[in-house]
Amino acid sequence: xxxxxxxxxxxxxxxxxxxxxxxxxxxxxxxxxxxxxxxxxxxxxxxxxxxxxxxxxxxxxxxxxxxxxxxxxxxxxxxxxxxxxxxxxxxxxxxxxxxxxxxxxxxxxxxxxxxxxxxxxxxxxxxxxxxxxxxxxxxxxxxxxxxxxxxxxxxxxxx
Amino acid sequence: xxxxxxxxxxxxxxxxxxxxxxxxxxxxxxxxxxxxxxxxxxxxxxxxxxxxxxxxxxxxxxxxxxxxxxxxxxxxxxxxxxxxxxxxxxxxxxxxxxxxxxxxxxxxxxxxxxxxxxxxxxxxxxxxxxxxxxxxxxxxxxxxxxxxxxxxxxxxxxxxxxxxxxxxxxxxxxxxxxxxxxxxxxxxxxxxxxxxxxxxxxxxxxxxxxxxxxxxxxxxxxxxxxxxxxxxxxxxxxxxxxxxxxxxxxxxxxxxxxxxxxxxxxxxxxxxxxxxxxxxxxxxxxxxxxxxxxxxxxxxxxxxxxxxxxxxxxxxxxxxxxxxxxxxxxxxxxxxxxxxxxxxxxxxxxxxxxxxxxxxxxxxxxxxxxxxxxxxxxxxxxxxxxxxxxxxxxxxxxxxxxxxxxxxxxxxxxxxxxxxxxxxxxxxxxxxxxxxxxxxxxxxxxxxxxxxxxxxxxxxxxxxxxxxxxxxxxxxxxxxxxxxxxxxxxxxxxxxxx
Numbered sequence: 246x247x248x249x250x251x252x253x254x255x256x257x258x259x260x261x262x263x264x265x266x267x268x269x270x271x272x273x274x275x276x277x278x279x280x281x282x283x284x285x286x287x288x289x290x291x292x293x294x295x296x297x298x299x300x301x302x303x304x305x306x307x308x309x310x311x312x313x314x315x316x317x318x319x320x321x322x323x324x325x326x327x328x329x330x331x332x333x334x335x336x337x338x339x340x341x342x343x344x345x346x347x348x349x350x351x352x353x354x355x356x357x358x359x360x361x362x363x364x365x366x367x368x369x370x371x372x373x374x375x376x377x378x379x380x381x382x383x384x385x386x387x388x389x390x391x392x393x394x395x396x397x398x399x400x401x402x403x404x
Numbered sequence: 405x406x407x408x409x410x411x412x413x414x415x416x417x418x419x420x421x422x423x424x425x426x427x428x429x430x431x432x433x434x435x436x437x438x439x440x441x442x443x444x445x446x447x448x449x450x451x452x453x454x455x456x457x458x459x460x461x462x463x464x465x466x467x468x469x470x471x472x473x474x475x476x477x478x479x480x481x482x483x484x485x486x487x488x489x490x491x492x493x494x495x496x497x498x499x500x501x502x503x504x505x506x507x508x509x510x511x512x513x514x515x516x517x518x519x520x521x522x523x524x525x526x527x528x529x530x531x532x533x534x535x536x537x538x539x540x541x542x543x544x545x546x547x548x549x550x551x552x553x554x555x556x557x558x559x560x561x562x563x564x565x566x567x568x569x570x571x572x573x574x575x576x577x578x579x580x581x582x583x584x585x586x587x588x589x590x591x592x593x594x595x596x597x598x599x600x601x602x603x604x605x606x607x608x609x610x611x612x613x614x615x616x617x618x619x620x621x622x623x624x625x626x627x628x629x630x631x632x633x634x635x636x637x638x639x640x641x642x643x644x645x646x647x648x649x650x651x652x653x654x655x656x657x658x659x660x661x662x663x664x665x666x667x668x669x670x671x672x673x674x675x676x677x678x679x680x681x682x683x684x685x686x687x688x689x690x691x692x693x694x695x696x697x698x699x700x701x702x703x704x705x706x707x708x709x710x711x712x713x714x715x716x717x718x719x720x721x722x723x724x725x726x727x728x729x730x731x732x733x734x735x736x737x738x739x740x741x742x743x744x745x746x747x748x749x750x751x752x753x754x755x756x757x758x759x760x761x762x763x764x765x766x767x768x769x770x771x772x773x774x775x776x777x778x779x780x781x782x783x784x785x786x787x788x789x790x791x792x793x794x795x796x797x798x799x800x801x802x803x804x805x806x807x808x809x810x811x812x813x814x815x816x817x818x819x820x821x822x823x824x825x826x827x828x829x830x831x832x833x834x835x836x837x838x839x840x841x842x843x844x845x846x847x848x849x850x851x852x853x854x855x856x857x858x859x860x861x862x863x864x865x866x867x868x869x870x871x872x873x874x875x876x877x878x879x880x881x882x883x884x885x886x887x888x889x890x891x892x893x894x895x896x897x898x899x900x901x902x
Contacts, residue, residue: 247891327899338860342851344899371849372726373877374870400899 250323250330257362258320258380262313264358270305277301322378324393327400329369331376345400347371351390355383369393409479413522416478416543419514420471428467432460480542485560487527487553489540499540503560505529508682508696509553515690516544523550588680592751593740595674599718603742604667606712671741678755683723685737697737701725703847703871704880705752705759709745710837719745721752724873736873759842763823763830772820772864772884777813784809812836820882822867822889824896829869831880841880847871851897853890865890 281297283289312335321332329348331341348369355365365386369376381389470493478491487506489499510526517523525542595603672689683697703726709719721740740748749761784806791802819834829848831841852868859865867890868881 247894325900334854337854337856340853340855340894342894342897343849344897346899347849371870373849373872376850 250321250332252322252324254317254320254322254378254380255364255382255385256317257364257382259313259317261358261362261364261380262316263309266305266308266313269308270301273301273304320379324389324396326396329376329393331378341376343369343371343374343376345393345397348393348397348400351393351397353383353386353390407481407483409481410545410549412475412478412542413520413544413546414475415516415520415522417472417475419516419524419543420474421468424467424471425464428463475543478543480540482556485563487540487556501527501529501540503557504564506557507698507701509550509557510696511550511692511694513688513692518692520544521547523547525550525553589684590678590754591675592678592683592754593674593676593743595671595741595743599742600668600671600674602716602718603671604664606710606718607663607667674741676739676751683739683755685739695737697723697725699755702756703873704841704843704878705739705756706842706880707745707748707840708837709839713742714838717745718742719748721748724871724878726872726874758827758844760825760828760830761842763825763828765821765823765830765832766885766889768817768820768882768884769864769886771862773814773817775859775862775864775884776817776820777810778858780809780813817884820884822882822885822893824893829893829897831867831869831882833880833882839880843869843871843880845897848897849877851894853894855887859884859887863887867893 277297277300281294284293284297316333316335319333319335319338323330327345329341329343329345331339331343333339349372350370352368352370353365354368359365359380362380363383364380365383367378367381367386367390369378378386378389473493474491477493477496478489480487480489482488482503485503487501487503489501491497491499506527506529508528510528512524512526513522514524522544523546524544527540527542529539669689669691671687674687675685677684677686679696681699683699683702685693685695685697687693702723704724706722706724707719708722713719719740720738720742723737723739725737740751752759752761788802788805792799816834819832819838821832823830827845829841829843829845831843833839849870849872854866854868855864863886864884865887866881866883867885868879870877870879872878
């Protein structure tokens, strides 16, 4: 068995994902409450209330607790001198290998929520593909970005 | 250094006009359809009813004049190793393209070009990013003028390579510039008339075949004693089915005939010639096209065999090439539109010297078989279930889908394979047609190994790699292979791995 890439993304990333999950679920809850009120208004059957309660509960459990956790546990990356290796995926584990020679540019990006947690995402682009590492501490992301761009410049196409 | 300014042939004014008209067809249709609906209701409302009829000719005149002015204003010349173009209707634009950056010249001879011995020249540069600006099109110039561009190009390249004096080519000096212009050309491939006809007739063939079978089958329902079951329903069904099948067949037949005609027009006298490090492709009956692909831009080779053609041993060879015009997202070029599979090896070897066409394939393991159709049950069971339930006696026929899908899955399993050689990854898979990719290691932009929970239990994994094609990428993949084998491929691909 090939060993997994060595680095995990920041644990704060898990919190950000939970926050995203919470936002989704809030919308689902609103819809469900709306449905419940409507059902009460129209004197609909009792099981509609059940659905309105159970579906958002399950959704919240999955998207706030379970999925972010699994996803975080799965996410690994490693930047070596000659290649970048990534591993992620909830149901399908995807392992990606990008040689440094193929890297064309590296971007870091930070939305409002990520900024609040002092995180940033980093995107590595080749001529045909993009690969994103989602949540790294800003200083780490910046360091990684400059490291990748230096390594990518050094790497020579010897094939 | 020639600084003479060249103009396009006057016919390009007409071509501009026609192009302008083409762009206008859509808005015009909308205006007239909208007006038509009004006109039906009201007989005579006043002068504003005629506005569209006034606007029409005005727009037409405008398009005509702009076409003429565009031609009048368009000049190009060579200066300082650059192709310089000046054009523009209201705003004057200048575009300077360094000759060494020009990667290929493509020629098109339309119906209007041919009697006047003219060509349309499209100039392609190494398309990096937003390359729309870096391109130029000379709508109509004489063949001599086109030749001149080629010589200028060759001269510029010569001068360029002479300065650092590192190429063997440069040793000869400047005196035989013309020698370079007349590059050595080796004929690689020519499509015979027979192959062309086979290509044209099998291109949309499967749909027609199926609908033909449907017509045939609807006749056969007489042999089955449905009558005893549901007399009236059967009469309706039989009649309905027949009508539907016949009309579907007729529509498909017409579509097929059109596609046959188009294919023949497009691929008439298809030839591939190798000129130095370029592939030159010429084709077309009414509109002759000549496309040049630098070999260095070829990212991968793909052989496609659709089942019908596979039966007769034919295949299509496609070349994925990088860069190209911003218009097309992917740059798929049919290198050999149709060729006997046992005849491709030699011409491909000649073009791509490092290519290994028959590597040692590693096929998908036996335990992977079920993975090729298992997921399909997710949609099959509800579909088949509901059809069987709602159309009870005949709906049961939908059960036939299950073995068909399963057989297709098994077929896909048999086709799935990969092969690794020193510098090349080859992937083979089947959706409905069989595709075989040959990709050089240095052309692979990234490599993925994918494993779902179910695959992991059986120690299987999928393989995926992306190469550049046009301005985007194309991904080749093979599902359900032995996981350890794929890990080995990953180590092979890893620059620091071996």
